[in-house]
Amino acid sequence: MIKQLSVFVQNEIGSLAGVTSVLKDNNINLRAIASFDTPEFAILRIVVDQPEKAKSLLSEHGFAVKMSEAVAVELIDKPGALDGMLHVIADAGLGVNYIYSIVVREGKVPLMIINTEDLPKTAAVLREKGYTVAEQEDIKS
């Protein structure tokens, strides 16, 4: 299980940059970013190397931030890999709320970040089928 931050941002020019510049100014490395939009606002989900520090910094800068957990799974680069993984989750009777990916991993395979209604169960069924579920330490560097 890894930690992700969700940040409320308005759908306006510069609002994403407002978040990233706080991170950059404090040497926090962004590992993954995904924006989930509505016409008026967006929820920005990010995975960083120092989630606690990033949360308090963003809160101090006036952002509404929430820290939560998500399952991160290594995805081997071969056709149908994502399909297979999603089937494992679906077969376990779990619904996926959202999914996004970490690509930048210095030579390691990409990670998929998944949120479902039952995170521990999701991690367990994936491990059972031989998938590698990453922990927070795995995305530090």
Add this chain to the structure above:
Amino acid sequence: MIWNETKECMSRDELHNLQSARLKKMVSRVYHNVEFYRKKMQQMGIEPGDIKDIDDLVKLPFTTKNDLRENYPFGLFAVPQSEVVRIHASSGTTGKATVVGYTRRDIEIWQECVARVLAMDGVGPQDKIQVAYGYGLFTGGLGLHYGAETIGATVVPMSTGNTQRLITMMEDFGATAIACTPSYLLHIAETLEEAGKIDNIKLKAAICGAEPWTDNMRKEIEEKLHLKAYDIYGLSEILGPGVAADCEYHTGLHVYEDHFVPEIIHPETLEPCKEGEVGELVFTTITKEALPLLRYRTKDLTSISYDKCECGRTLARISRFKGRSDDMLIIRGVNVFPSQVEAALLELGETSPHYLLIVDRINNLDYLEVQVEVEERFFSDEIKELENLTKKISHVLHSALGLSVKVKLVEPKTIARSEGKAKRVIDKRKLI
């Protein structure tokens, strides 16, 4: 205690006669001594002789704050400078200060009015009162000061700014009353709580005013400090503190009608409102010498009741203020006060109470957008939840305003805050 039973409990008929006699004199005085009023009355085709009764008040011209500014500093004074013994001024947020003046008699009436308030609040010669309103050009400090001396209380002129010293003296002197703004009193209460000193103090009455506050705030102050808190209202243009105040029944503020005649008007049509109907409060001073004002528009929204109060006073009562008429918006024919939005948001309790109203006109139809700040402790990272929140806010605002509203969630602390009155409304319709 009732300080001046003759005046505070006189029959409505007697009061009517007293007001009529005083108004007649006053109108004749302003007509002859103040060019501004003479010209206005001439334009309207009225002469002092047309005013025979207090009911003729409606024939007279209105006065606004802008009239005071345009006649800065002494243009509306009705007496020679040699008769003016005191000047006060309120800082204007825009432009010049509003300057007011008093003759010796005006000061005496002011003292009398504040004495009535303090007696109503149970303060007397046995009391030690800390006056923690600002002293100086602001009317609060000196207004309370002289009134408290008039009833024979021991006055401690604290002024504002040093809470520690105020608390030390409150303890050491055994102060039994305090006059200050309600928000400052809450701050004092919190400071006392933190220091564990709340049981050391002997306050029994608080005379609070100079800013709007709610009945809930009064109860909070009373519970925290184990005292009785009272509301005092005033504005420097009319007098300063002591124009009206509430009694122990807290069913509105008694207006000292033998000196200040209240009217409630519709802020747009300027027609009189019915008893109990909310409108803009207007005052005519009928005894003021230095700066008598005809039908001064306070911009404060309230309603009035002429029923006799349980306390025995026959003086009319104005209700707690509902807002400022400056802030009133008419959207699709519906009167909207920003304070209604704030109240609805506070009641819902799932966002910050900071909001911005944006009114626009698209294809000849008015639209109201309400921006509300997302607060971190209520922030859900599910889009669904945020959309539900938006719907919930739209729903409560629709029922509070009687108008459909587009709600937009915005990031925390992005709505401008200013000290005192924040800019709450952007009316784009005026730009067209």
